[in-house]
Amino acid sequence: MDLGLKVAEVVETSSSEFLAQCYELDGAPALGSMVRTKGKDCEIYGIVCASATHSVEPGRRIMARGQGAQSETDVFKANPQLAKLLCSDFRALVVGHGRGRSMYQYLPPSPASIYAFVYTCKSEEVRDFTKSLNFLSLLIDTRLPVATDEVIAAFLRLASQTQQEPQDFLVKAGKDLAWLLSNDIRRLDSILKRLRNDREE
Amino acid sequence: MRLGTVIFGSLMHGVQVKLDPGRSVEEIAVGRYVAIKGEKKRFFGMITDVSLEAVDPRAMVMPPDISDPFIAKVVSGTTTYGKISVLPMLTISGDAATMLEGPQPAKTVPAHFSEVQLASQRDVELVFGPEDRQRFYIGTPLDMETKVCINMEELVKRSNGVFGKSGTGKTFLTRLLLVGMLQKSGAVSLIFDMHNEYGWEGKSEKGHRVKGLKQLFPGKVAVFCLDEAYARRRNVNVDHMVKIGYDEIEPEDIALLRQTFNFTDASIQAIYGLARRFGDKKWFESTLTLGEEESKKVQKEMEIHDSTWRNLRRSLMNLQRFPFLMSHAPDDAVKNMLGYLERGINVVLEFGSYDDISAYILVANLLSRRIYTQYREKVDISDAKGNKEPVPMVITIEEAHKFLNPEVATQTIFGKIAREMRKYNVTMLVIDQRPSGIDEEVMSQLGTKITCLLDNERDVDAVLTGVAGKSELKSVLSRLESKQQALIFGHALPMPVVVKVREYGTPESYKELGPLAGDGKAKTDKLDDLWG
Numbered sequence: 001m002d003l004g005l006k007v008a009e010v011v012e013t014s015s016s017e018f019l020a021q022c023y024e025l026d027g028a029p030a031l032g033s034m035v036r037t038k039g040k041d042c043e044i045y046g047i048v049c050a051s052a053t054h055s056v057e058p059g060r061r062i063m064a065r066g067q068g069a070q071s072e073t074d075v076f077k078a079n080p081q082l083a084k085l086l087c088s089d090f091r092a093l094v095v096g097h098g099r100g101r102s103m104y105q106y107l108p109p110s111p112a113s114i115y116a117f118v119y120t121c122k123s124e125e126v127r128d129f130t131k132s133l134n135f136l137s138l139l140i141d142t143r144l145p146v147a148t149d150e151v152i153a154a155f156l157r158l159a160s161q162t163q164q165e166p167q168d169f170l171v172k173a174g175k176d177l178a179w180l181l182s183n184d185i186r187r188l189d190s191i192l193k194r195l196r197n198d199r200e201e
Numbered sequence: 202m203r204l205g206t207v208i209f210g211s212l213m214h215g216v217q218v219k220l221d222p223g224r225s226v227e228e229i230a231v232g233r234y235v236a237i238k239g240e241k242k243r244f245f246g247m248i249t250d251v252s253l254e255a256v257d258p259r260a261m262v263m264p265p266d267i268s269d270p271f272i273a274k275v276v277s278g279t280t281t282y283g284k285i286s287v288l289p290m291l292t293i294s295g296d297a298a299t300m301l302e303g304p305q306p307a308k309t310v311p312a313h314f315s316e317v318q319l320a321s322q323r324d325v326e327l328v329f330g331p332e333d334r335q336r337f338y339i340g341t342p343l344d345m346e347t348k349v350c351i352n353m354e355e356l357v358k359r360s361n362g363v364f365g366k367s368g369t370g371k372t373f374l375t376r377l378l379l380v381g382m383l384q385k386s387g388a389v390s391l392i393f394d395m396h397n398e399y400g401w402e403g404k405s406e407k408g409h410r411v412k413g414l415k416q417l418f419p420g421k422v423a424v425f426c427l428d429e430a431y432a433r434r435r436n437v438n439v440d441h442m443v444k445i446g447y448d449e450i451e452p453e454d455i456a457l458l459r460q461t462f463n464f465t466d467a468s469i470q471a472i473y474g475l476a477r478r479f480g481d482k483k484w485f486e487s488t489l490t491l492g493e494e495e496s497k498k499v500q501k502e503m504e505i506h507d508s509t510w511r512n513l514r515r516s517l518m519n520l521q522r523f524p525f526l527m528s529h530a531p532d533d534a535v536k537n538m539l540g541y542l543e544r545g546i547n548v549v550l551e552f553g554s555y556d557d558i559s560a561y562i563l564v565a566n567l568l569s570r571r572i573y574t575q576y577r578e579k580v581d582i583s584d585a586k587g588n589k590e591p592v593p594m595v596i597t598i599e600e601a602h603k604f605l606n607p608e609v610a611t612q613t614i615f616g617k618i619a620r621e622m623r624k625y626n627v628t629m630l631v632i633d634q635r636p637s638g639i640d641e642e643v644m645s646q647l648g649t650k651i652t653c654l655l656d657n658e659r660d661v662d663a664v665l666t667g668v669a670g671k672s673e674l675k676s677v678l679s680r681l682e683s684k685q686q687a688l689i690f691g692h693a694l695p696m697p698v699v700v701k702v703r704e705y706g707t708p709e710s711y712k713e714l715g716p717l718a719g720d721g722k723a724k725t726d727k728l729d730d731l732w733g
Contacts, residue, residue: 167271170271171271171274171275174271174272174274174275175222175275175278175279177275178275178276178279178280179279182256182257182279182280183256183257184257185257185259185260185263185265185280186263188265188280189265189266189272192265192271192272192275193266193272195271
């Protein structure tokens with residue numbers, strides 16, 4: 001993650017999210033991690049909110065092939081065509097954009113460009129972007145294929161690891177969430193508990 | 202130190218301040234000062250209440266799991282938060298009025314979300330002024346080191362009261378106030394010292410002796426005493442012994458003892474009747490020396506009921522037993538006292554072992570009435586001639602509710618002084634533990650009230666009658682500590698203040714509480730001030 005690797009390419013795009021197809025099978029970044037791609041005149045930042053691996057052809061089902069194999073890698077060795085027939089992709093929720101050295105925590109004027117390369121974000125980028133957590137309100141109100149709370153918790157856990165004081169970062173984020181969820185104590189509690197699990201590991 | 206932000210409120214009930222996350226309600230104490238940074242003005246107020254709040258009532262029913270320190274840290278100040286009530290009392294702005302007259306009473310409240318901070322030392326100094334020739338340092342605000350000063354010249358312009366339950370430090374506080382008056386008010390004091398606490402020496406709560414006014418200001422205080430034996434026994438340096446002649450006792454003096462002696466209306470009428478019959482100067486002695494036959498004759502002629510007569514005689518005999526009463530006093534105590542008072546020397550009358558309430562009422566009333574009458578004449582004469590008025594005088598009385606209760610307040614000289622106030626340059630310092638027993642009219646005329654802990658509802662109400670923010674101050678007053686703390690409010694101070702009363706009784710304190718440097722000089726000579 002620290003390297004800012006080029007991992008995928010935008011294949012479907014809208015103002016609020018984009019779908020990126022990975023270059024490698026199972027090559028999607030972790031749930032909740034930050035990725036960067038290009039839009040018109042700006043860098044667009046997204047948070048991985050769902051990833052999947054499936055057949056390239058929509059109508060073709062994937063069959064189980066490993067009955068006689070010793071390990072999972074043997075399955076690929078025996079069927080080299082699989083790498084071409086299957087693909088991994090992930091959805092990223094747009095949370096802000098950057099222009100030059102400035103970061104903006106709201107949606108960019110235009111969506112990510114189609115075929116734009118998608119990179120994982122370096123630690124410094126994540127740190128810079130999370131100096132303010134205003135974009136949490138974007139996340140809270142979005143309906144996602146994965147439980148939104150899981151994505152928020154995963155993002156905060158990962159982002160905290162890039163901070164010099166991870167614990168302080170989590171408390172600050174927790175307080176911001178407490179404001180946003182002031183009318184939904186149960187939801188707040190469930191997110192906070194997800195942050196806690198991570199800290200105990 | 203930033204505390205939080207104003208969220209809502211009103212001038213009448215004070216503004217509500219939400220504490221910042223990270224500020225615990227446990228750090229806050231009612232009675233502390235805060236400064237509020239409004240849009241155009243700075244407000245100065247007092248914390249009057251502290252409460253716990255939650256943004257969502259469900260949080261109270263289903264509390265978050267605060268056994269986890271992380272969750273506890275997150276929810277404190279967000280989901281749940283502390284709130285304080287602040288009563289804005291003064292505004293400090295850069296306008297002309299503030300420059301000239303200092304902070305002004307608050308006539309509005311700070312805007313929404315104004316920043317609230319604990320008042321700094323500088324703020325407090327700005328409000329109460331520095332210690333100077335008029336201002337006397339009485340104590341420090343709660344949890345602060347700044348000096349709270351009372352303007353003594355302003356204080357003595359009106360009658361004042363010191364209240365508090367027994368054992369809360371009234372005497373201690375009064376002693377300090379008297380020292381302050383002596384040092385800085387330019388007024389003279391006449392002190393009726395029932396328990397011998399102020400004149401020569403007193404006792405601290407811990408039992409060791411502390412210096413009285415005479416020891417601190419030997420040249421400015423004269424001690425009068427009623428009890429010669431006591432003075433000798435205790436080695437008190439007494440200037441004059443006081444004797445009172447029967448011929449000086451007037452019917453009003455006895456009428457005042459109504460409650461003490463259980464007099465009925467008929468008894469009071471009988472007293473006035475006797476005075477008419479025997480003459481003002483002789484009635485007391487004559488009534489007591491009547492033989493049985495004559496008694497019956499008088500009783501019959503004046504239509505006095507037998508039981509009334511017996512009660513009256515018994516009561517007068519009780520008084521007669523006081524050795525300081527005699528048929529004719531060798532010298533005139535009132536004249537002596539006035540002599541001192543006119544020269545600017547303060548007079549303390551110690552009662553010695555006669556700390557009986559009937560002796561106290563009789564003597565205090567009798568002497569005060571005479572002194573007041575003569576003082577008043579002098580003021581009238583000086584007014585007519587355009588001369589300089591006599592120095593203001595402050596009469597200090599204890600157990601004030603005995604003189605100022607609604608039944609007798611209209612008759613006693615003290616009731617009159619309290620109501621007529623400063624017209625004749627005479628005011629009072631009343632000390633009492635049951636302020637609810639004092640006539641409302643008198644209470645309402647008191648300029649500055651200094652009150653230690655009171656916990657009786659009626660007493661608290663009586664003290665706070667007519668004060669802005671009464672219910673808020675009530676919570677402050679009933680939470681004072683039982684020692685060394687007092688709430689002071691009224692004329693001599695820009696706003697109510699809870700103080701931790703300064704030290705008295707240590708060698709260092711005596712150094713500061715003695716006569717001021719250069720005090721022997723005439724105060725009127727302003728040039729002297731330049732040279733200290």
